[in-house]
Amino acid sequence: ALLGIDARDVWFVGDRLDTDVAGAHLAGMTTVWYAPPSDSDAGQADLVVSGWPALLEWFL
16 A cells, blocks of 8 residues: 555565465465475465466566
8 A cells, every 4th residue: 555556466476375375365465376396286376386487477
């Protein structure tokens, strides 16, 4: 609210579902879970990436 942008327009990248993704989800942010390729449980994450190049593809 202080920056004048909607929380949904903020992308929060975290590597822990229980704290990073869950907390950002509760705050209304778009969540990105930085996860190992072998883990398939995305929990509440809006997007799951296993490397920085995969994340950058969403912005290019």
